[in-house]
Amino acid sequence: MLSRAAALLTLALRQLVRSPRRTVLTFTGLVISFFLYTALESVLYTLESVVDRTASQTAIFSRASGRGGFFRAALPQRYVESVRAIPGIVAASPVRFYFGRGRDEGSFAVALGVEAESYLQVRELAVAPAQADAFRKDRAGALVGRGLLESNGWRVGEKVTIRGAGRLPSLSFTIVGAIESDDRLGRVALVHLDYLEDVVGGAGRVSFIQARVADASIAAAAARAVDARFASNAVPTETTTERAHLAMVLSNLSGVLAALRAVGGLTLFITVLVVGNSVATSIRERTVEIGTLRALGYGRGRVLGLVLAESVFVAALGGAVGALLAFAALEGGVIRLPPRIGFTLGSDTSVVLRAALLALPVGLLAALQPAWSAVRRPIHDALRAAD
Amino acid sequence: MALLPFAYTWRNVLARRGSTAVTAAGVAISVMAYVVITATAAGISRVAVGTGHPHNLIVLSEGATSAEGSRIAPPAVEAIRFLPGVASDAQGTPVASPELLINEAIPRRGAHKGGTDARFTSVRGVTPMALAVHDGVRVVSGRWPTHTGEVLIGRLLGPALGGVGIGDSVEFAAGPHTVVGVFEARGQIFEGEVWLPLEHLAAELDQREVSTVVLRVEEPLAIPALLEALKTSRRVKASVRPEPEYYAEVQRGAVAFVYLGNLIGALLGLGALVAGMNTTYAAMARRVREMGTLRALGFGRRSVGALLLVESALIGAAGGALGAALALAFDGFAMNLMGLAFELDVTPAGLGRGLVLALAVGVLGALPPARAAARLEIVDALRRV
Numbered sequence: 001m002l003s004r005a006a007a008l009l010t011l012a013l014r015q016l017v018r019s020p021r022r023t024v025l026t027f028t029g030l031v032i033s034f035f036l037y038t039a040l041e042s043v044l045y046t047l048e049s050v051v052d053r054t055a056s057q058t059a060i061f062s063r064a065s066g067r068g069g070f071f072r073a074a075l076p077q078r079y080v081e082s083v084r085a086i087p088g089i090v091a092a093s094p095v096r097f098y099f100g101r102g103r104d105e106g107s108f109a110v111a112l113g114v115e116a117e118s119y120l121q122v123r124e125l126a127v128a129p130a131q132a133d134a135f136r137k138d139r140a141g142a143l144v145g146r147g148l149l150e151s152n153g154w155r156v157g158e159k160v161t162i163r164g165a166g167r168l169p170s171l172s173f174t175i176v177g178a179i180e181s182d183d184r185l186g187r188v189a190l191v192h193l194d195y196l197e198d199v200v201g202g203a204g205r206v207s208f209i210q211a212r213v214a215d216a217s218i219a220a221a222a223a224r225a226v227d228a229r230f231a232s233n234a235v236p237t238e239t240t241t242e243r244a245h246l247a248m249v250l251s252n253l254s255g256v257l258a259a260l261r262a263v264g265g266l267t268l269f270i271t272v273l274v275v276g277n278s279v280a281t282s283i284r285e286r287t288v289e290i291g292t293l294r295a296l297g298y299g300r301g302r303v304l305g306l307v308l309a310e311s312v313f314v315a316a317l318g319g320a321v322g323a324l325l326a327f328a329a330l331e332g333g334v335i336r337l338p339p340r341i342g343f344t345l346g347s348d349t350s351v352v353l354r355a356a357l358l359a360l361p362v363g364l365l366a367a368l369q370p371a372w373s374a375v376r377r378p379i380h381d382a383l384r385a386a387d
Numbered sequence: 388m389a390l391l392p393f394a395y396t397w398r399n400v401l402a403r404r405g406s407t408a409v410t411a412a413g414v415a416i417s418v419m420a421y422v423v424i425t426a427t428a429a430g431i432s433r434v435a436v437g438t439g440h441p442h443n444l445i446v447l448s449e450g451a452t453s454a455e456g457s458r459i460a461p462p463a464v465e466a467i468r469f470l471p472g473v474a475s476d477a478q479g480t481p482v483a484s485p486e487l488l489i490n491e492a493i494p495r496r497g498a499h500k501g502g503t504d505a506r507f508t509s510v511r512g513v514t515p516m517a518l519a520v521h522d523g524v525r526v527v528s529g530r531w532p533t534h535t536g537e538v539l540i541g542r543l544l545g546p547a548l549g550g551v552g553i554g555d556s557v558e559f560a561a562g563p564h565t566v567v568g569v570f571e572a573r574g575q576i577f578e579g580e581v582w583l584p585l586e587h588l589a590a591e592l593d594q595r596e597v598s599t600v601v602l603r604v605e606e607p608l609a610i611p612a613l614l615e616a617l618k619t620s621r622r623v624k625a626s627v628r629p630e631p632e633y634y635a636e637v638q639r640g641a642v643a644f645v646y647l648g649n650l651i652g653a654l655l656g657l658g659a660l661v662a663g664m665n666t667t668y669a670a671m672a673r674r675v676r677e678m679g680t681l682r683a684l685g686f687g688r689r690s691v692g693a694l695l696l697v698e699s700a701l702i703g704a705a706g707g708a709l710g711a712a713l714a715l716a717f718d719g720f721a722m723n724l725m726g727l728a729f730e731l732d733v734t735p736a737g738l739g740r741g742l743v744l745a746l747a748v749g750v751l752g753a754l755p756p757a758r759a760a761a762r763l764e765i766v767d768a769l770r771r772v
Binding site: 021022025026028029032033035036066099101163164165167238239240244247248249251252253255256259263266267269270271273274276277278280281285335 | 405406409410412413416420423424427448449450451452456458492500501502503504505506507560561562591592624650651654655657658659661662664665666668669672722723724725726
């Protein structure tokens, strides 16, 4: 079985080498098509997996219902005690937003005022334990995300000041540690809530309460429980799981995602047509040859298999190369969105594998019709084509 | 150089219908994808460029760079309204629109609050003066909201929320609100927003301050005096920008699509080019004797080479025309991206560039085979079977 396959492959290769220009052009076309297809699928994958990759499965957060906007400090801070008492909730911390002016015009430097001890329990921060300790102890200290440190040129140990956006006063703090993560936390500064309240006033109200549940499976139920607890208060809450929130943000991109899928599908469709055309041309030139083979006694099936093998081989090779090139281009940053967008493209081996494997049916499908119609032709008809 | 009759070329193109069709289809798809993605960028730009009146100024609180981050207290609003240079209407009232802007994730039709099927939407609390300040805004169906809980929605918001219309409910802030009217705004960004009376929204949010005051000045020459008055005012600490300039920043979103369009168009075009080249080489190989005959009849090398070029260009043009026609079907298609509602704008420039892409693919793809055809020796060609 294996030796037959090997023989088939060898014959296929020899066939392809006979018309090198056509083989090279078809191969190149396939590389380009699968490069594009893999790139599109990678972008889709990166976007759609954002929820699974970056959302904490056990995080829920509550904000004041109906107060409009996510950033206003409208939630009573004292709610946090009751939130902690809810079964299933392991830790909870109040969080208050502070918007400072960033380096670039129109950009923001965001600080979060938190209750140090409880926040460290709520989120698994990528911070060295000694630095986390320093944060606990220094009221004017801050843990700053790696991205924010780099974009402002700050270093651990420095005392820095952020100018407030709008009418907010400036905020100064000492950087006692760095948060080594490349998600949202990598771009904020964590300060003490009471310290922040001293600077900007308005104590007693926070932007939201962040909590951690014991297990991902009860996150949604815990969120509902929080809302039920405060439903009849003057300021009711609205609690979501972080997963659900990110999924909602992602759904705002549904138009783009659909378009990417459509282009990907079109690319595959066109590839099938083009490869089919190439195969058809190749077969047309070998009408006599195919007729001869059949006259010699080779069955339809074997001749068909030979033609299909050629097509599948070129497709598989072209598809693999195209997919790998796309992987390299995306992961290596050759193709990337303009930096202002702030979103990194990338790829994944599963995407590359899937795309490369797709090349096999593409090669098969493309060659099916022309190969079959050639093989079906009566032998005498085929032989007559020899002038 | 005697050119071969066009009819000859045309008949050749039609002869090999299968290959012609496939190559043309490849070009068509490249052009269609390129034009549609470019139309997305153009649609976003059109909103950015079209929003705002040249005589309007947006007043934000000092240091604020966007309306969402701005807070102006009522006494300051009054002072701003009466700044020198602000136009007055027939009754002598300043043409100044205080506005409260929030951004909410509004659940789409049929979805529930807090779920994953929601769209970021700007909700703007306005006074009737907003209709005077913002040119081109008019209620096209239904009526202006009068009772608490009633809202207007922009023309493009209904489709974005899954087909919301008059009588339906939109949920944000304090709860469900009833849509009592739809407004259009001549392609401005407001067409994706929810509008409701300022005092209703302020009450819901329990907030006295507004986000911005949009002023209409008599004429641009009055602006320096207005700015000076603002600078020296002790009651108001604010920053002012021309309204069109403020909204021009929306254009940033278009950049990604321009990039994407160029990339995808180039790759698909390249693929079509390679496929076309393959076809043309095959055509050349098949018609060697024919070309030799033509040469023997007296047609020069370049005529014979041009033959293939023109045929390929024709196929490219046909594919381009088809792709352009398909892309046109998407013109005006409503899209919503992260809270920005716009319509795809298939511009003549975009179509033109698409057709250029098609011709380039056709011509460039035929260049190598055409050159090979031109180099044929008559004797060799006629000898070939």
